Amino acid sequence: MNKIIELKGVSKSFDGEVVLDHIDLDIYDNEFLTLLGPSGCGKTTTLRIIGGFETADEGDLIFMSENINDLPPYKRNINTVFQRYALFPHLNVYENIAFPLREKRESKAEIDRKVKEMLKLVALSGFENRSVTSLSGGQQQRVAIARALVSNPKVLLLDEPLAALDLKLRKDMQQELKKIQKATGITFVFVTHDQEEALSMSDTVVVMADGRIQQIGTPIDIYNEPTNAFVADFIGESNIVDGIMLEDKKVSFSGHVFDCVDSGFKKREAVDVVVRPEDVDIVSEEKGMLKGVVTSVTFLGVHYEIIVDINGFKWMIQTTDFVDVDEHIGLYIEPDAIHIMHKSQYSGMFGDYSSFSNELDELSDVETEIEE
Numbered sequence: 001m002n003k004i005i006e007l008k009g010v011s012k013s014f015d016g017e018v019v020l021d022h023i024d025l026d027i028y029d030n031e032f033l034t035l036l037g038p039s040g041c042g043k044t045t046t047l048r049i050i051g052g053f054e055t056a057d058e059g060d061l062i063f064m065s066e067n068i069n070d071l072p073p074y075k076r077n078i079n080t081v082f083q084r085y086a087l088f089p090h091l092n093v094y095e096n097i098a099f100p101l102r103e104k105r106e107s108k109a110e111i112d113r114k115v116k117e118m119l120k121l122v123a124l125s126g127f128e129n130r131s132v133t134s135l136s137g138g139q140q141q142r143v144a145i146a147r148a149l150v151s152n153p154k155v156l157l158l159d160e161p162l163a164a165l166d167l168k169l170r171k172d173m174q175q176e177l178k179k180i181q182k183a184t185g186i187t188f189v190f191v192t193h194d195q196e197e198a199l200s201m202s203d204t205v206v207v208m209a210d211g212r213i214q215q216i217g218t219p220i221d222i223y224n225e226p227t228n229a230f231v232a233d234f235i236g237e238s239n240i241v242d243g244i245m246l247e248d249k250k251v252s253f254s255g256h257v258f259d260c261v262d263s264g265f266k267k268r269e270a271v272d273v274v275v276r277p278e279d280v281d282i283v284s285e286e287k288g289m290l291k292g293v294v295t296s297v298t299f300l301g302v303h304y305e306i307i308v309d310i311n312g313f314k315w316m317i318q319t320t321d322f323v324d325v326d327e328h329i330g331l332y333i334e335p336d337a338i339h340i341m342h343k344s345q346y347s348g349m350f351g352d353y354s355s356f357s358n359e360l361d362e363l364s365d366v367e368t369e370i371e372e
Helices: 043-051 093-103 108-121 137-149 167-184 195-201 219-224 229-234 358-371
Strands: 003-014 017-028 032-036 058-063 078-081 155-159 187-192 204-209 212-217 239-247 250-253 256-259 269-275 280-283 290-299 304-310 313-319 328-333 338-342
Touching: 003 043, 003 187, 017 043, 017 058, 017 187, 017 212, 032 043, 032 195, 043 078, 043 155, 043 187, 043 204, 078 137, 093 108, 093 137, 108 137, 108 167, 137 155, 137 167, 167 187, 167 195, 187 195, 195 219, 204 219, 204 229, 212 219, 212 229, 229 239, 229 269, 229 338, 239 313, 250 269, 280 313, 290 313, 304 328
Parallel strands: 032 187, 032 204, 078 155, 155 187
Antiparallel strands: 003 017, 003 058, 204 212, 239 250, 239 269, 250 256, 269 338, 280 328, 290 304, 290 328, 304 313
16 A cells, blocks of 8 residues: 555644654555544544644654645645534535535536535435435534545545444444445544444554554554553453563463463563453363452343452453352463563553443543543
8 A cells, every 4th residue: 555644753732731742653545544542642633733733843744745744724635524524504415515616616517426426425315405404413424524525635534523423323324434435445534532433443543642652553453462551451341460471472470370372572571461351261260270259240231241359450351151249260361362561651550440330431431522
């Protein structure tokens, strides 16, 4: 794939607070790339710098091999779909989509052809004369996407465009957006704080925290091979414990020596060990590599979410097997279920489920959406 956008050493501060700290990022032609991270991590600022709505304090923005640091937004072959859609309420669906083409003074026949093509692409054929204020949230979003795509930009930026939709519509639109991106071949740069959204839609995920890029990779790589404790915790659920790398493919943690598949660490190096909740098998206490007491059991329909106290550290297990609170159980962990990471600034901050509850997680998500 051809490189279409390069961010080189880009930094940005607001009121003396560093929001982006010398980030480097390459974005490729026909790629669906997602900037993922919590509120305040710098993802929206990155998007706004690419779009020309903010100017970097340091660094360069290269677009199609040309430095565009000082190029205004309207001169960039880049369009943006905002969270609020920004449709014109006094214009119908057809005229909202046609607006960029009329600004370019294209012919009536060409406008009609392109608008109808976009309506078909976003599954709104027959809605031409509808008032945009009469449409549902999902339909309004489709109009905003069609308007952004009708002038055939090289890149489409999407700033949390699904945040205002209910859960079912949001999931439907995730699939629609991916389908539209593949059909047009236009590079999509998508911003979200929703991990599931990022994993299900993206070719490439860029995980951000504290104004820095923590990891870039495919959704599978990001999930299975997180680079540090922040990424491991932010992408799905993770048990993250302190360990010692004894030698290649052998690690000690939680009072037991385990075989693993990782190598290249120093002998007796202190490491972070990640074990995903779905990768742990519950066995009888005498057969367990680790032993613990069940402190909580939550039924989630497809599986149980079980919290187990192992020497004062609370592990999460996701399983279809039922065990009861206060039951003594054993845990069995296969070598390929263990992932080893170097220690980082995030070590010791995540991975213990002592204070975990689904309700707290949901409240946290709501707060993040309100902040953004």
